[in-house]
Structure formats: structure tokens, C-alpha cells
Amino acid sequence: MTKNKLFLFAVLVIFTSGSVCAAAKKAGPAAVLPGFTAEDMPYDAGEAVLLRWPVNPAAAAGTAYEIYVSSLEAGGWVKVTEFDAAAKTGADIGLPFWAWNGTKDEHAVKVELNNLFGNFPPGAVFTCKAAVLEKGALKAESLPATIAPQGNWFRLDRLNNLIALLGLITVFFWAVSHAKRKGLFIRRIAGLDAIDEAIGRATEMGKPIFYVPGIGSMSSISTIASAFILGEVSKKVAQYDSHIKVPHYDPVVMTVCKEVVKQSYLEAGRPDSYRDDINHFVSADQFSYAASVDGMISREKPAACFYMGHFMAESLLLAEVGATSGAIQIAGTDVEHQLPFFFTACDYTLIGEELYAAGAYLSKEPMLLSALKVQDLGKLVVMVSVFFGMILVSLGAKFGWDGLVRVVMDLFKGY
Amino acid sequence: MKLIKKQIPLAIVFITGVLTLVSYYVPHKMSVNYIETINKWENIVVAFAFLLGLVSLFFSHYNKISRKVDGWGYSIFVFIGFLAMVVPALVSQGKQMTDTGFTALGWSYKFIYTSLSGTMFAVLAFYIVSTAYRSFRIRSLQAFVLFIAAFILILGKVPLGQIIWDWVLGWTGRGVNDVIEWIMQVPAVAGKRGIMIGISIGAIVTSLKIIFGIEKQYMGKD
Numbered sequence: 001m002t003k004n005k006l007f008l009f010a011v012l013v014i015f016t017s018g019s020v021c022a023a024a025k026k027a028g029p030a031a032v033l034p035g036f037t038a039e040d041m042p043y044d045a046g047e048a049v050l051l052r053w054p055v056n057p058a059a060a061a062g063t064a065y066e067i068y069v070s071s072l073e074a075g076g077w078v079k080v081t082e083f084d085a086a087a088k089t090g091a092d093i094g095l096p097f098w099a100w101n102g103t104k105d106e107h108a109v110k111v112e113l114n115n116l117f118g119n120f121p122p123g124a125v126f127t128c129k130a131a132v133l134e135k136g137a138l139k140a141e142s143l144p145a146t147i148a149p150q151g152n153w154f155r156l157d158r159l160n161n162l163i164a165l166l167g168l169i170t171v172f173f174w175a176v177s178h179a180k181r182k183g184l185f186i187r188r189i190a191g192l193d194a195i196d197e198a199i200g201r202a203t204e205m206g207k208p209i210f211y212v213p214g215i216g217s218m219s220s221i222s223t224i225a226s227a228f229i230l231g232e233v234s235k236k237v238a239q240y241d242s243h244i245k246v247p248h249y250d251p252v253v254m255t256v257c258k259e260v261v262k263q264s265y266l267e268a269g270r271p272d273s274y275r276d277d278i279n280h281f282v283s284a285d286q287f288s289y290a291a292s293v294d295g296m297i298s299r300e301k302p303a304a305c306f307y308m309g310h311f312m313a314e315s316l317l318l319a320e321v322g323a324t325s326g327a328i329q330i331a332g333t334d335v336e337h338q339l340p341f342f343f344t345a346c347d348y349t350l351i352g353e354e355l356y357a358a359g360a361y362l363s364k365e366p367m368l369l370s371a372l373k374v375q376d377l378g379k380l381v382v383m384v385s386v387f388f389g390m391i392l393v394s395l396g397a398k399f400g401w402d403g404l405v406r407v408v409m410d411l412f413k414g415y
Numbered sequence: 416m417k418l419i420k421k422q423i424p425l426a427i428v429f430i431t432g433v434l435t436l437v438s439y440y441v442p443h444k445m446s447v448n449y450i451e452t453i454n455k456w457e458n459i460v461v462a463f464a465f466l467l468g469l470v471s472l473f474f475s476h477y478n479k480i481s482r483k484v485d486g487w488g489y490s491i492f493v494f495i496g497f498l499a500m501v502v503p504a505l506v507s508q509g510k511q512m513t514d515t516g517f518t519a520l521g522w523s524y525k526f527i528y529t530s531l532s533g534t535m536f537a538v539l540a541f542y543i544v545s546t547a548y549r550s551f552r553i554r555s556l557q558a559f560v561l562f563i564a565a566f567i568l569i570l571g572k573v574p575l576g577q578i579i580w581d582w583v584l585g586w587t588g589r590g591v592n593d594v595i596e597w598i599m600q601v602p603a604v605a606g607k608r609g610i611m612i613g614i615s616i617g618a619i620v621t622s623l624k625i626i627f628g629i630e631k632q633y634m635g636k637d
Contacts, residue, residue, distance in 0.1 A: 153441055158440055168620075251461070256633060277474070277475050281472045284468065287531070287535035313536065336611060344549055359632060371630075
């Protein structure tokens, strides 16, 4: 009897342990992905984390990774991305060599948390994990890693930019202080020399001058430069007792230009000639503005038209009407794709940087003129850099010096 | 007076300029918030300034009508156009669409404003033709180069041009599209980049002049 009981017990134990082992084999825990870490993403506002783990060189074909992030202490996983085992290595993170040490031997994934969880409070903790899939089946999983992203105070990746800026500022102050002692030679700019001719022509013909400051806002550098030129042009207009009209697209620009023109008339000793409607608002809509100014040019047949500032499609609409009305036309813009239109329709065109230089050129103030030298020096530095950079990168590519190519490319890249 | 008209504005320009410049190198949330705040302020200032613009517009055209200057009749259309958009906007409470279709504002926007804007933009095509005619009058070496480049581009964009090219220059083994691609990718991009580099350096120097108060013509002279 006892033997029978023992036999039954032994059979039961064998069957039970067998089924338990089978169950354990069926739903057992996946292997652990080694070396998985979660770090704060460097040089950001504290809205991203960086996940890193070593590349597995023995990964079978069809192996993929899945990344999960959770804002909860347990569960709540949100799938971020899925990618092939050969993708997203440390070399793919777009940071320069002085700010990033990632290599092809590790995976590095940047996770933008604000895209997944919206705005979250500072100090919020997130949990991240990675899963390894082989032909769609879970093969391994990392241990969850927690991270509280922090905002950084310096973009180390922009160090090259900062050094270049500091160099430019140093040269700028040197040039400005140098200008106080010595005069500087500035090459002649035909378009600016023609301003006197244009205003003189308008005075002789008794016709108005149109000054169009474009459709840029006051935060646009070209509009600021245009305001400087307007100051010098309106001073000459006041001296010649001619007549200028400045139609505006932007009310803020109009307000600034009113002050500029008023000041110019005052400096020219003709405050009595100043009228408040010299600067007038037309429309804040591009084509309404173009249509209105075109109408004015067609009706009033000005002797001279100036187009200085930021222009888009209306550039040709304005310049062509001005050309057919027989006005002498001087244009200047920093929008490079509008320059061909001005070149073909206007008598003189200032290209980008000449527009910025125009205020200094016309005012002839030594400190402003000296700043033009900084522009020239900047261009020289760029030319030399492009020349040597081209040679070094070509040599690097030819002889397989990847390190040299990366150093040169990183140095001259914007981040 | 000099303090209010010169020194305080220059100090504001300097502080705002330096902070904005520094924010480019500081990724912290505080820096992001600062830029957002400045942008909001700018929008508010622009909104108020728009009222100034409107007053200037009405004042200018009212003067033209009252003084009966040449073309004063056109000025009436400024007021008509203004009313044609503002009255429907008020009636429609700013909505362009309802469940039943266009509101009065939506109708005015689609059938008056958009049509007129489209017409103005379409005029550009005719102006491009007349400008092209003017620029094709070869008066210098540069104009000749421009003409050749433009001619090849025009030729390549029409089937007949491609047939002519293949017939005349097919023996070279190069299609007109190869030449167009080279023109667009090499000389055009090289010229464009040169201009852009000059513009960028000029913009930086102009910004420095304004930030450090060397360029202050925009606020008048002492």
C-alpha cells in the first residue's frame, strides 16, 4: 500500500515538474540586453534623452531594436521607434568631434520626450528600455533605465561658431578703433554713386522720387539697412528741395522711417519742407502693396525709384513698371533669388552686402566705414578656409583619411 | 532729454541684442522662454502698429479726396475695399465658413481678395517676358553669358527644344538636360553661395554695429 502511494507520488511529481518546466520554457524571461544606459541628451533644453548600448557584431540578419519609454513608475510603455540592428550608431548623432565621443561600435538613440509626452515639469523621471527582436520574435530586453532630463547651459557643439564670432567681434573693435585714427579706402559702388544723379534728375524734371523699402519687417537686417539709406537719400532730397514718397508695407517700418526722414530734413536745414505724408502706409498684403505702388508709379511717372530692402515676388512687379515709366532705378536686396529681376529691370543693383554697406558708404562716417573692412576680412577668411578645406577634404577622401575629413567637415559645419 | 532719447534706447538695444545673441548658445529652457516672450512682444507691438498704419492710410487717402489731387477717384476705392471686407467680417463674426457654406466674409475673401491677389500674381508672367526681352538684348559679355544660359534652359524645358538639341548636338553624347543640370548645380549654386556668404557676413557686421551702438542712424543723430 505504502509502495503504491509512493509510486503514485513519484509519478505525480514527475508529471508536475515536467509541466512546470515546460511552462517555464514556453514563457520564460528573455535574455538581458547588456550595457543599455539612458543619459541626459547633451546641449538641449532638457527635453530629450540619449539611449546607448554596444553594437552586437554577431547579430543575425533580420535583427531589429524597439525602443520604449514610460513616464510612469511601472508599465505605461510607449513605443518610440523600431530600427534595424545596423542603424542608429553613435556616428549617426549629428554632433562634432569636440562635443561627442560616440562611435560606430555603439547604438545611440535620441528620444525627444516632448514629442511623446508634451510639456513636462522639470525633474520629471522617465524610464526607458530597448527590446531586441529577431525576425519579429522577442529575443532579449534591456533592464529599464531611469533618467530625469536636465536643461543644459551651453551648446558645446556650437563652439566653432562662438570662436568665429568672438574673432569677428575682436576684429570689429580693432577696425572701429583704427578708424578713429586713420581714414580707410573704400571701393566705389556705382549704384550708390548714382543716387546723387537720380535725385538731381528728379529735381530738374520736377517729378517725385519713390523710395520702396520692401516687405520686410523691422527685424529684417535688409529693412534696417534700407532705413539707413533712406536717411541719406531723404537728406539729399531735402537739400535739393525735391520731393520723395515712401509707401510702406509694414506699419512698424513706417513709424521708424518717419523718424528717420524727419531727422534728415532737420539735418539738411529744411524742417519746413517735411510733410507727415511722405511716409504712408499702403497695405500689409504683398500683392495689394505691389498693385498700389505700381498704380502710383504709373500715374505719377517718378524720375527715380529706389527699391531697397527685402523683396519677394513683387520685386519684378515694381521694377518692371518703374522701368516702363522711364524712371532711373536703383535697387538693393539681400534676397538672392530676386536679384536677377532687379538686375534686368533696374539701372543699378546693390547685391546683399552692398546694401548693408550703403548706409556707411553714404554717411562717410569713419566708424561705420571701418566696419566694412570687417566684412572684407570675413570674406577673406571664408575664401582661405574654402580653399584649404577643399584641398584637405579632397586629400582625405583620396587617401582614406576619414579622421581628417571628419575634423575639417565638423569645423566648418553649423550645428 | 539725451538720456531718454539716446542712452536708454541704446541700452535697451544692447541688452536685448546681447541676450538674444547669448540665447543662441544657451539651450536651456529659460533661454527658449526668453525668445518666445520676445516674439510675443513683437507680435503685440506689430498689432498696435497696424492701427497706426490704418490711420496713416485713411489720412493719406482722405487728403487726396478732399484736395481733389490727380487720381483722387482711386482713393475712394480704398474705403470701398475696406468696407467690403470689414462689414462682412463683422456680420459673419470673423467666420469664413458655416455648415451652410460660405459666410459673407468667406465669399468676399474667396471671390474678391483671392481673385485680385491671383490676378496680380499672374501679371508677373507678362512682366517676366518683357524683362527677359530686355535682358536678352546683348550689350555686354555678362549679358551674353546670361543669354546663353537662359537660352539653354528655355530650350531644355520644351520638347521641341530637346529634339533640336539632339538633332544638332546629339553627337556629343550629352543631352540638354545634362547641361541644364550642370548649369543649375555648378555655376548657379557657386554664384548663389558666394552672394549668400557675403550677405551673412554683412548681416553679422550690421548686427554688431547696431548692438554695440555704432550704427544709430535709425534713431537720429545727436
